[in-house]
Amino acid sequence: MKINVKDEIAAISEEILAIRRDIHAHPELGFQEFRTAQLVEDQLNGLGLRVRRCAGTGVIGVLEGAKTGKTVMLRAELDALPITEENDLPFCSQNPGVMHACGHDCNTAIQLGVAKILAAHRGELPGTVVFLFQPNEEDCGAPQMIEDGALLDPRPDAIFSSHVWSPIPTGKIGVVPGPQCASSYYFKVTIHGQDTAGYAPWQGVSPIDCARHVMDAIDTMQTLEYNTLDEPTLITVGMIHGGNYMINIPADLEMQGSIRCLHNREKAVHARFREIVEDVCKAYRCTCSVEITCGNNLLSNDEALHNIVCGVSREVLGGDSVVTAGVREMGGDDLAEFFRTGIPGCYYLIGMGNPAKGSVAAHHNKNFRVDEDVLDIAVELQSRAVLRYLGVQ
Ligand SMILES: [Zn+2]
Ligand SMILES: [Zn+2]
Incomplete structure (x- = not known):
């Protein structure tokens, strides 16, 4: 099985960008992500995945490869924040007082991009990929998903999750082995x-x-x-x-x-x-x-999965693309709840700080903006990490 990931991403690049902007214009607060969940559900159904709802507005799509192998789960967040957007963009928030100021619109669009790339190769795929879209990350929505059976049918062997991150420059990723979020x-x-x-x-x-x-x-x-x-x-x-x-x-x-x-x-x-x-x-x-x-809870990265992410990043973005300074933080992420059930995982930050694009404001800020060039980069990194984990390329 050989996939030319870059070329295939180029073909869906416009579509991923449009999805991101659509979600950005229609932000929804935690556990109220009705429109966003429907959009995700429709996309996954369109790809022929086995799709189910979980914890209300959570969505899970399961892609079963034609060949047997391991099961890997990807996680993206659906929720926006109670912030009034102060950007001047054609696709600004249309919901007063609500804004995608953490980049979850990007994370969701990126994960749909990965689903599109991998679903097209179902016939050759050795294993199963679970695409989990989580509500209410900002206020710990993961436990409700776990209680509602998110990690059953099938139970993943590993978890990857990426998050666009403005404090790190575009073209770099941030990740460390072991404890990363307090x-x-x-x-x-x-x-x-x-x-x-x-x-x-x-x-x-x-x-x-x-x-x-x-x-x-x-x-x-x-x-x-x-x-x-x-x-x-x-x-x-x-x-x-x-x-x-x-x-x-x-x-x-x-x-x-x-x-x-x-x-x-x-x-x-x-x-x-x-x-x-x-x-x-x-x-x-x-x-x-x-x-x-x-x-x-403490979010601690599995060393072997961390090595996969670093290896992929060095191939895609260059030998010096992995940064560790400033990656460990005293803030938390509820991705830790999935890891705590005993499934190894790796959470990494995709740099998108770019003064030329104005994407340098802090997360949760009313002027938060994204360097949209990283959407394609992120789809490539996540797709390759999955393929490497499944032993493909
Ligand atoms: Zn946030
Ligand atoms: Zn976030």
Whole structure:
């Protein structure tokens, strides 16, 4: 089996671009991707794939090759963000207050491109390719898909997912083996003191004063208790609410934030956090409750799949095309939920930062723009990664 991927992509390039612009003009928020899901479903049906819905607006297309082999899954995201677009483009968002400001319109169009390329070679394909289109990535929609059987019938042996990425220049990709996106857990600490008048603080116990000691202790914990090189750990407080009258001391205070770990020892970090908060509260005569809930789990790339992606990138984009600086991040991605079920995977970033195209704004920004030249590049990288994994070329 020999496919001239580049030539075949050139033939569908206009179509992929049109799909991307159509999705961009009609962005939809998480779990409300009705139009986008229908578009994807129609495209996959048109290719003769076995198509099903999953978790409402999720879509899964299964391409069964004529020959037996391994099963590989690709994942793209469908959702947009609650942002008002401020670009001046003919295909700008037509839905006020909603914008594809993370590039998921591109990721979806790219994955449809890969489906078109590979479906045309079904007769020679040794294995199965699962095209998974996920709703609500921005707020962790992956678990609902898994609960709804996304990883069954068939169960993948490996997962690849690519994401267009403006901080990396066009023509490069970003990927590292091992931990790439941090786990992110949310905490809610409620501190209970004793309310009193501000002129007689000794008659009560101030949860506000206690909270500043808790924050000090959390800072010390994250800076002094972990090796920043091996165990990157970040604890930030994003919300504090306490009191409702300036001359009184309140009874309670609520503090919320996140604990991020770019290593797999997060359970120990959570336990230590709980211990420190409880002990500091006790020292300052308060009681407390500590709730820790999961936002995202650690996303860690499989080394062999990482090597496939790097090999393909060097062939397509050149020997120095793989960058690692700035790729690891303390932000999370819910692709980790699929990996956590025991399926090895690789998540990589497709550079599309290009000052000449104005595609340098940060993701989630109202001026976010894309260098559309990377659509073809990405279709080629993903198609080749699948073929290499299936042992074809
Ligand atoms: Zn995003
Ligand atoms: Zn994204």
